[in-house]
Amino acid sequence: MPAYTVDTVTDLVQPHQVHRDVYTDPDVYRLEMKHLFRNTWVFVGHDSQTPNKGDYFTTQLGDQPIIQVRHSNGEIHVLYNRCPHKGTKIAIDRQGNTGKFFRCPYHAWSFKTDGCRLAIPLKKGYEGTGLEQTENGKGMKAVGAVKNYRGFIFARLAEEGISFEDYFGDSLSSLDNMVDRSPAGRLEVAGPPLRYMHQCNWKMLVENQTDTCHPMVAHESSAGTAVKIFEDMDWPEDKPKPMAMEIIAPFMSPYEFFENMGIRTWPNGHGHTGVHHSIHSDYSTIPGYFEQMVEAYGEEKAKQILGENRHNTVYFPNIMIKGPIQQLRNFIPLGPDKTLVESYIYRLVDAPDQLLARTAMYNRLINAPTSMVGHDDLEMYERAQEGLAADGLEWVNIQRLYQEGEDLDHEAVENGTTERQMRNQFHAWAKFMSPQPTTETAEVQQ
Amino acid sequence: MSFPSRDDLIDFIYDEARMLDEGRFSEWMELWMPDGIYWMPLDYKQTDPDCITSLLYEDQFMLRLRVERLNGARTFSQKPKSRCHHVIQRPFVDVMEDAANRYVTNTNMHYVETRLDEQFLLAITATHELCVVDGKIRIANKRVDLLNSDAAFGNIQLLP
Numbered sequence: 184m185p186a187y188t189v190d191t192v193t194d195l196v197q198p199h200q201v202h203r204d205v206y207t208d209p210d211v212y213r214l215e216m217k218h219l220f221r222n223t224w225v226f227v228g229h230d231s232q233t234p235n236k237g238d239y240f241t242t243q244l245g246d247q248p249i250i251q252v253r254h255s256n257g258e259i260h261v262l263y264n265r266c267p268h269k270g271t272k273i274a275i276d277r278q279g280n281t282g283k284f285f286r287c288p289y290h291a292w293s294f295k296t297d298g299c300r301l302a303i304p305l306k307k308g309y310e311g312t313g314l315e316q317t318e319n320g321k322g323m324k325a326v327g328a329v330k331n332y333r334g335f336i337f338a339r340l341a342e343e344g345i346s347f348e349d350y351f352g353d354s355l356s357s358l359d360n361m362v363d364r365s366p367a368g369r370l371e372v373a374g375p376p377l378r379y380m381h382q383c384n385w386k387m388l389v390e391n392q393t394d395t396c397h398p399m400v401a402h403e404s405s406a407g408t409a410v411k412i413f414e415d416m417d418w419p420e421d422k423p424k425p426m427a428m429e430i431i432a433p434f435m436s437p438y439e440f441f442e443n444m445g446i447r448t449w450p451n452g453h454g455h456t457g458v459h460h461s462i463h464s465d466y467s468t469i470p471g472y473f474e475q476m477v478e479a480y481g482e483e484k485a486k487q488i489l490g491e492n493r494h495n496t497v498y499f500p501n502i503m504i505k506g507p508i509q510q511l512r513n514f515i516p517l518g519p520d521k522t523l524v525e526s527y528i529y530r531l532v533d534a535p536d537q538l539l540a541r542t543a544m545y546n547r548l549i550n551a552p553t554s555m556v557g558h559d560d561l562e563m564y565e566r567a568q569e570g571l572a573a574d575g576l577e578w579v580n581i582q583r584l585y586q587e588g589e590d591l592d593h594e595a596v597e598n599g600t601t602e603r604q605m606r607n608q609f610h611a612w613a614k615f616m617s618p619q620p621t622t623e624t625a626e627v628q629q
Numbered sequence: 630m631s632f633p634s635r636d637d638l639i640d641f642i643y644d645e646a647r648m649l650d651e652g653r654f655s656e657w658m659e660l661w662m663p664d665g666i667y668w669m670p671l672d673y674k675q676t677d678p679d680c681i682t683s684l685l686y687e688d689q690f691m692l693r694l695r696v697e698r699l700n701g702a703r704t705f706s707q708k709p710k711s712r713c714h715h716v717i718q719r720p721f722v723d724v725m726e727d728a729a730n731r732y733v734t735n736t737n738m739h740y741v742e743t744r745l746d747e748q749f750l751l752a753i754t755a756t757h758e759l760c761v762v763d764g765k766i767r768i769a770n771k772r773v774d775l776l777n778s779d780a781a782f783g784n785i786q787l788l789p
């Protein structure tokens with residue numbers, strides 16, 4: 184089969200099915216890295232990971248090595264982690280403080296924390312060579328565009344393209360809700376992320392975030408067993424359930440619960456489960472928290488913020504957040520069949536620590552490499568990755584509650600077991616495989 | 630046994646490892662005090678188990694769930710079952726306080742877990758807080774530090 188190109192790769196997506204090569208083919212993966220992860224707005228990190236001037240944090244956007252750094256003027260910059268001289272990674276540790284400038288460990292070229300070149304040893308060796316005129320002579324390269332949205336840093340690698348606001352649109356309401364849950368309107372990262380390696384394609388993980396027909400099946404072994412043990416325990420009715428049960432038991436909710444919770448999709452591949460209620464709705468109240476929220480926002484607004492219990496919000500292409508518990512999972516692609524999942528939790532500034540303790544518990548019970556629920560899911564992904572090699576059927580079905588002529592460019596709320604959000608992701612996938620007109624000039628170019 | 634000897638404590642650690650390797654989990658559960666916690670930190674030298682994520686921080690309810698799940702009819706990630714293997718260095722007995730009924734051992738181990746064609750090795754340090762109840766040594770708390778706790782792992786399904 185000839186290698187895929189930007190023009191042919193979108194043939195792999197049809198409204199109700201996708202070809203298995205989107206999960207397995209190295210060329211498709213390469214095109215995703217070159218185009219999809221360049222044209223979209225991708226999550227970098229949280230600004231509390233680099234609170235002070237000179238603080239940096241290293242990560243990846245698609246397959247690109249990246250540094251998030253706080254510049255001397257207090258702003259966050261996002262630079263390629265690559266020395267303009269010979270390519271050496273400027274920072275190799277996961278985080279640190281570089282002071283006023285970066286200094287390459289190989290030949291000591293140095294750069295300000297906005298990437299601009301500062302100095303080169305034995306500079307006279309470059310006099311009259313024309314270095315000044317080259318791209319490399321300018322310094323470390325910055326990504327195309329950066330946005331700090333309420334503490335969450337996103338970047339677009341492409342110099343030109345869709346604006347942050349147009350890309351995310353109303354989907355930002357989920358991030359807003361997560362941040363608004365702090366009486367101070369601010370989050371802070373709490374400790375290092377869980378790091379969980381998956382031998383499967385990154386998109387399987389993203390799709391699973393709104394797959395509401397799997398919990399009661401795949402997690403029967405963990406959540407189902409938990410419910411059974413708990414029933415054996417003769418727990419007094421009036422005694423509050425253990426926190427672990429509050430977290431795990433809802434995974435065994437019946438189909439009806441998930442049907443009624445609803446799914447909302449937004450344009451550009453974003454969407455969320457839990458429009459009306461979710462597995463996070465029935466957590467017990469933490470003393471003092473509601474009062475702090477009322478003080479900060481007034482009763483009506485506080486009730487409105489806390490009444491929103493969205494389950495998983497997918498920000499296309501590759502993160503998911505849980506607003507009610509301040510968790511973010513980053514599905515970092517490492518190859519067509521390899522994905523690193525980093526699961527972060529955040530502290531609600533000025534809220535009781537018990538909320539964070541519950542979130543930390545959720546993270547380790549559900550998303551750790553040592554977590555039973557995680558084991559259930561990973562087993563399914565890896566079996567799927569292996570099963571897709573079968574030539575008998577080449578298409579993957581995403582047809583649940585599909586209707587002919589479905590319009591994914593408009594927001595909609597549907598039955599919570601629809602696979603519409605998966606179709607929405609692939610619709611956006613096909614769209615962003617080629618460059619998008621910049622917002623300002625969009626009219627002209629169309 | 631009124632008070633355990635140093636050898637009693639060391640033998641206990643060896644016996645526990647053997648139970649885990651042989652998959653005698655119900656017996657292993659009986660080693661625990663009812664409020665015992667199994668902690669596997671995520672951060673190197675982590676001190677806060679509550680507000681920072683850990684790999685494991687499990688009470689007896691969670692440990693029981695874990696052990697029962699391993700044998701569940703629909704536990705697909707345990708078809709086929711994982712197996713494990715501990716190679717342990719002679720434990721240090723760091724605390725022997727008979728009056729307080731408190732004993733602490735520190736044990737370096739190599740832990741191997743396998744399933745299908747995959748096998749991985751973890752270098753770990755286990756810290757056991759022990760006590761004696763009705764003449765038997767019991768685990769009051771167990772902390773397992775992975776040398777590479779900050780690395781990315783695939784599934785770790787059994788209990789190191």
Ligand code: FES
Nearest residue numbers: 266268269287290
């Ligand atoms: S590679 Fe960085 S200074 Fe030479």
Ligand SMILES: [Fe+2]
Nearest residue numbers: 397398401560
């Ligand atoms: Fe799941």
